[in-house]
Each structure stands twice: as C-alpha cells, then as structure tokens.
Amino acid sequence: MIVAIDGPSGTGKSSTSRAVAAKLGLSYLDTGAQYRAVTWWMLRNGVDVNDPLAVADCAGKPVIVSGTDPAAPAISVDGEDVTGPIRTQEVTAAVSAVSAVPEVRTRMVEVQRAAAAAAGAGIVVEGRDIGTTVFPRATVKIFLTASAEARAARRSGELGGTQSVAVTQAALAKRDAADSGRTTSPLAKADDAIEVDTTDLTLEQVVERVVNLVEEKRTAL
Numbered sequence: 001m002i003v004a005i006d007g008p009s010g011t012g013k014s015s016t017s018r019a020v021a022a023k024l025g026l027s028y029l030d031t032g033a034q035y036r037a038v039t040w041w042m043l044r045n046g047v048d049v050n051d052p053l054a055v056a057d058c059a060g061k062p063v064i065v066s067g068t069d070p071a072a073p074a075i076s077v078d079g080e081d082v083t084g085p086i087r088t089q090e091v092t093a094a095v096s097a098v099s100a101v102p103e104v105r106t107r108m109v110e111v112q113r114a115a116a117a118a119a120g121a122g123i124v125v126e127g128r129d130i131g132t133t134v135f136p137r138a139t140v141k142i143f144l145t146a147s148a149e150a151r152a153a154r155r156s157g158e159l160g161g162t163q164s165v166a167v168t169q170a171a172l173a174k175r176d177a178a179d180s181g182r183t184t185s186p187l188a189k190a191d192d193a194i195e196v197d198t199t200d201l202t203l204e205q206v207v208e209r210v211v212n213l214v215e216e217k218r219t220a221l
C-alpha cells in the first residue's frame with residue numbers, strides 16, 4: 001500500500017501525511033526533508049548551490065537516513081541529526097536549485113524506493129513527484145492544493161510572525177515556479193491523482209477525506 005501525497009508548499013502535505021499514516025498504521029516518508037538534507041550538506045561543505053555541475057559532482061556523497069515513524073520523523077546526514085537545521089531560511093532558499101539537479105534526484109529516488117520496500121504495512125510518501133515519477137503505480141494518489149493567500153498565512157504563522165505574509169507569499173511563489181518549471185521530474189499532478197483543495201478545510205477535514213479515499217481503495221482491492 002503506497003499513498004502518494006503531492007502538492008505545492010503549505011498545502012498541508014506533511015501534517016496530513018503524518019496524521020493519515022498514524023491513523024492507518026502506515027510508515028511515513030517526507031521526501032522534501034531529504035532534498036533539504038542534501039541542500040544542508042552542500043551549504044555546510046561550501047558547495048556553490050547555484051552551480052549544477054558542482055552539485056552533481058558531489059550528489060553521491062551525503063548519506064541520508066530518514067526515519068519513517070509518523071510519530072517522530074527524524075532525518076540524519078552522515079550520522080548527524082539534521083531534523084532542525086534543514087528548516088532554516090538559508091536551506092529553504094537554496095533547496096529548489098539543489099533538487100533540480102538530476103543526479104541528486106536519481107540518488108534520492110533510490111532511497112525513497114528502498115524505504116517503501118522496507119515498510120511492512122505500507123507507507124505514506126509526500127513530495128512533489130511521488131505520484132508522477134517515484135511511485136507511478138501508487139495505490140492512492142492525492143494532490144493537495146490551496147490558495148496562495150492561505151498557504152502564505154499558514155507558513156507565516158509557522159515562522160511566528162518573523163516574516164510578513166506578503167514576503168512569505170512571494171518566497172513561496174518563487175519556489176513553486178522553480179519546482180514546477182524544472183526539467184527533471186517537476187512538481188505536477190499525476191493524471192490519476194485526486195485533487196483536494198484545502199483552502200477552506202480544517203486539517204482534520206483533510207485527514208478524514210484522505211483516510212476515506214484510502215479505505216475505499218483498500219476495500220476495492
């Protein structure tokens with residue numbers, strides 16, 4: 001059982017995926033955290049993140065290990081826990097450039113498929129290209145959306161008011177454009193994904209909808 005949850009930033013992928021995995025007794029994988037971890041490694045090692053050749057050259061170096069427990073998702077690079085450090089604005093600003101490099105993606109997709117193969121009951125995997133590229137035969141594919149205003153308000157809330165909603169909205173738009181516009185495996189809705197607009201739904205409502213969709217599919221299998 002593979003549940004693929006894709007969508008742009010701030011649509012509720014992480015919160016929804018964790019809650020759905022916990023409710024259904026499935027594993028959970030945050031692929032965005034993996035791209036952030038590679039980006040953190042590049043910055044730490046002085047690699048020019050805007051030079052795709054330099055990034056490609058060392059794409060195979062960082063060893064990324066992701067926990068798959070929805071109650072405590074953790075991620076390490078070369079044995080160092082980077083769960084906190086991968087959320088800095090510096091990493092957020094650089095992650096789209098790093099994740100556009102094909103060599104980085106090839107490496108991460110291997111890690112993602114291995115995590116799914118190791119998950120006993122099944123796994124909820126969230127990202128940008130899970131339904132299109134990583135698991136094109138996923139059991140259920142969900143594509144979350146929300147208005148630009150709602151997404152910026154949510155993210156800005158998370159940053160504790162340290163950044164205005166307008167600045168956050170501009171940064172999200174820039175990242176979405178880069179993620180949707182890249183050549184390799186861009187952010188996209190799979191043809192057979194079910195779109196859920198979360199703008200006017202509470203998190204609980206979104207979780208309930210996704211759990212129902214997964215259970216309908218399970219019954220039909």
Ligand SMILES: Nc1ncnc2c1ncn2[C@@H]1O[C@H](COP(=O)(O)OP(=O)(O)O)[C@@H](O)[C@H]1O
Nearest residue numbers: 009010011012013014015154158198201202203
């Ligand atoms: N339906 C919703 N309504 C209101 N806030 C939400 C909803 N879904 C998620 N959030 C909040 O929005 C923020 C971003 O959610 P997150 O799950 O990290 O999104 P994503 O993984 O798509 O970037 C979090 O603070 C989360 O609690």
Ligand SMILES: Nc1ccn([C@H]2C[C@H](O)[C@@H](COP(=O)(O)OP(=O)(O)O)O2)c(=O)n1
Nearest residue numbers: 009010031032033035095099127128129179
């Ligand atoms: N499957 C994925 C997941 C994320 N990415 C890239 C593109 C995103 O801007 C970054 C960070 O993803 P993440 O899900 O952590 O982003 P947000 O939580 O929405 O801020 O990683 C990707 O290219 N492919």
